[in-house]
Amino acid sequence: MSAPLLELRGVRAAYGTIEVLHGVDLVVPEASVVALLGPNGAGKTTTLSVAAGLMEPTSGTVLVAGRDVTGAGPEELARRGLTTIPEGKGIFPTLTVRENLVMATYARVSLAHVEAVAYERFPRLKERRNQVAGTLSGGEQQMLAMARGLAVEPAVLLLDELSMGLAPLVVEELYGIVGQIARQGTSILVVEQFARTVLGVADVAAIMVNGQIRRVGDPSAVEQELSAAYLGG
């Protein structure tokens, strides 16, 4: 059996002297969706930052495709296919939709290809390609962020708080797209605070509390423990 595309082993991470991850073990197998859920301040985003190479763990290892890449730069990992779509979308609000897509060509992908992928997946972006990104609706901005990430054909996709500030219907639509992406073979680690919608597309769910993975298992089983985790149970 081949190594999982992303694995965190005993990862500890700190902001200065304050340790926020206390030995996180997490596996994202090939072609699967792993949902990382937990209350605010649990360390979910930090876990994602460590996985993406944005933050260096104080101890533990990050394995990508079975290789220890602890300390590798985020741009190196991104160029090879480990793509992060950050919390708060991470688009350029003063640029147009098309100009935002141009920014995805850093990975040596032609603009024509980036646009083709983006507009096929999100037809609404084609209608708004000359509109300034900051004036799009929240859902469309998230679509743009996803389109930019998907245009480089990621092998592993890290999604942070996809549902943040969006209406439930829009969240449902976006997770429908996430499900399609996963079915096409991309491994996805998605971090969410509230949206149970993600459990519908996830193969594995993990609950994180106080910098530790409290529970890993089938999404339906994990869902029952979510409330207790949020309420400190």
Add this chain to the structure above:
Amino acid sequence: MTDQSANPTGPATDARIEQFRNDVEEMKLKGSSGEGEKWFLVIGVVLLVAGVVLAVVGAVTVATSGASPADQRANMAQGSFMGIALAIVGAALFLRYSLARYLRFWLIRLTYESRANTDRVVAAIERASGLEPTGPATTPPAPPAAPPAPPAGPTDPPPFPQG
């Protein structure tokens, strides 16, 4: 959980995954710069302390063991100069690397605050114009709690929103 043996995807995806595995395998990984920085900081402190000790203790010892006042002065000068030189090198190393850490964290903090401010302005404009607020602009993240400490030593990063 997805069954790894039964890949639901096509050959194109398999090829992409294979390429990803190969690309990661060929990555040239360099050592952590943060670790090196920590070591230089430690070396700086050690040199600084050793230099001061050598300058004071060494100079006194060498001076008292000299046969004549001329020898004592010469020995004292040698001991003191060596100690002072070490202390200067140690202090320079310490300042160089503690300042680098401090300025890096300061820059991150400025960027973070600037983003939070932009979010607040966008939210205010949207509220004023009666538009439906979009995304996180409606709830700008709380600014970092406290300003970074002065560059007296290795500094902590500003607090980030965690989640």
